[in-house]
Amino acid sequence: MFLKKLYRHNKTLFLLFSGYLCAFGYINYKWGVIATPVLQYGMYSGKYRLQDTITVYRVLANNRLIDPSLVSTGQNDFIQTYLGLYPAYQENNRLVTKTFHSYLGFLPGGGIPAERLVTDEAFTKWFKQKIQAIVVEPIQKLEATCQHFVWQSRGLVPIDTASKLDFLDAN
Amino acid sequence: MVCYFLLWSGGSLLHQTAPLFAVHKLDLSLQILLLSGLGDFVILHPWLQALLDVTYMLLPLLLLWAVLKHSTYQYFFAFLNVIYNIGYSLLLTGLSAMSTQWFVGFIFIPALFMVKGELSFYYALHCLRYLFIIIFFSAGLWKIRAGGLFNLEQMSAILLRQHGSLLVSAPQNWYASVILSLVRQPGIAYIFYALGALAELFFVVGLFTKRRDKWLLIILLLFIAFNMVIMKINYFPWVAFGFLFWYSKLNEPLPSITKTPDV
Numbered sequence: 429m430f431l432k433k434l435y436r437h438n439k440t441l442f443l444l445f446s447g448y449l450c451a452f453g454y455i456n457y458k459w460g461v462i463a464t465p466v467l468q469y470g471m472y473s474g475k476y477r478l479q480d481t482i483t484v485y486r487v488l489a490n491n492r493l494i495d496p497s498l499v500s501t502g503q504n505d506f507i508q509t510y511l512g513l514y515p516a517y518q519e520n521n522r523l524v525t526k527t528f529h530s531y532l533g534f535l536p537g538g539g540i541p542a543e544r545l546v547t548d549e550a551f552t553k554w555f556k557q558k559i560q561a562i563v564v565e566p567i568q569k570l571e572a573t574c575q576h577f578v579w580q581s582r583g584l585v586p587i588d589t590a591s592k593l594d595f596l597d598a599n
Numbered sequence: 600m601v602c603y604f605l606l607w608s609g610g611s612l613l614h615q616t617a618p619l620f621a622v623h624k625l626d627l628s629l630q631i632l633l634l635s636g637l638g639d640f641v642i643l644h645p646w647l648q649a650l651l652d653v654t655y656m657l658l659p660l661l662l663l664w665a666v667l668k669h670s671t672y673q674y675f676f677a678f679l680n681v682i683y684n685i686g687y688s689l690l691l692t693g694l695s696a697m698s699t700q701w702f703v704g705f706i707f708i709p710a711l712f713m714v715k716g717e718l719s720f721y722y723a724l725h726c727l728r729y730l731f732i733i734i735f736f737s738a739g740l741w742k743i744r745a746g747g748l749f750n751l752e753q754m755s756a757i758l759l760r761q762h763g764s765l766l767v768s769a770p771q772n773w774y775a776s777v778i779l780s781l782v783r784q785p786g787i788a789y790i791f792y793a794l795g796a797l798a799e800l801f802f803v804v805g806l807f808t809k810r811r812d813k814w815l816l817i818i819l820l821l822f823i824a825f826n827m828v829i830m831k832i833n834y835f836p837w838v839a840f841g842f843l844f845w846y847s848k849l850n851e852p853l854p855s856i857t858k859t860p861d862v
Contacts, residue, residue, distance in 0.1 A: 464685060509696040512620065
């Protein structure tokens with residue numbers, strides 16, 4: 429048996445290997461919190477439904493829509509991720525910190541990391557630079573919208589009108 | 600170096616990301632790192648972001664040099680690579696929206712070079728092989744545990760989520776047409792999901808025998824390729840784990856015998 433042979437040959441390696449396996453088993457059994465490098469690999473394992481609402485962000489640079497088919501997957505992911513993440517990151521961070529309070533509450537400061545507050549202006553400046561790199565031209569006007577869709581029989585149909593993202597104000 | 604190039608070409612290195620804020624995740628290690636204040640310090644100092652990126656590229660090169668030269672620094676550099684790569688991946692994923700799972704190869708592969716001697720290397724290689732099999736198998740188990748495998752519209756719904764912006768903004772695009780046709784036929788789309796889960800579950804065979812390792816290697820490469828084509832998720836760095844299944848066929852080296860001096 430491999431573990432027995434490993435134990436006989438190198439006890440340190442045996443301890444590291446079996447320790448990691450135990451931690452991996454525990455973290456995966458508990459379902460939720462991870463501790464890098466002990467991870468869970470459950471991406472897209474939960475149930476998803478065709479009726480789920482899909483959120484789509486669209487960016488207009490100099491009044492031209494950035495076509496997701498003309499940019500790289502990474503660039504499109506950047507747009508879709510950060511426009512959703514920015515308005516939600518403070519609440520997300522607060523909830524995560526609350527979850528960890530029982531583990532880290534004994535630390536100085538109650539285990540609450542200092543929160544960097546980013547202004548809309550700072551985010552817009554940063555986002556504009558990123559979009560400039562994508563469209564490879566100076567941006568005079570930048571707008572973004574958010575719209576929700578659902579799948580109905582043969583295609584995605586909007587369930588609301590596209591709303592302008594007010595936090596993005598580069599004009 | 601290929602993976603470093605992937606990060607660079609995707610504009611995903613720390614100095615390219617130029618992060619603005621930290622994104623906390625349910626990761627205890629990340630939370631401790633952010634509590635130390637290092638995350639904010641990195642955000643505020645672009646020169647440090649560049650320095651961390653350069654170090655991230657240099658450390659594997661130093662390890663390669665030490666291995667090729669049979670230098671005793673090999674063990675130190677290997678250890679440094681493992682620790683640094685954990686820290687770097689935590690920083691990068693904590694200050695951006697990237698996934699930590701992408702970096703798992705960067706963290707584990709250098710650990711192979713932390714051991715001394717051929718026999719220990721053989722055991723380390725097999726430890727990593729077993730570890731990867733368990734990781735891959737666990738992904739299949741998750742699909743059973745969380746119920747995805749028992750949901751016939753699973754893959755169609757995932758494709759909508761994954762490619763939503765493309766389907767809405769450029770439905771006439773050829774790739775969008777292919778994805779839309781898959782979404783419209785949930786049964787066919789589900790076959791891809793089920794095959795993916797079966798591929799992950801099949802890895803359990805590797806816990807009992809090494810005779811199917813070539814199959815596991817092929818399955819791993821196909822899995823990565825299909826992920827890239829259908830999901831546009833790039834798991835290329837996991838190709839490094841494929842070598843574990845290629846080299847596992849090598850026989851266990853004989854233990855070195857310490858010669859006693861002739862009297």
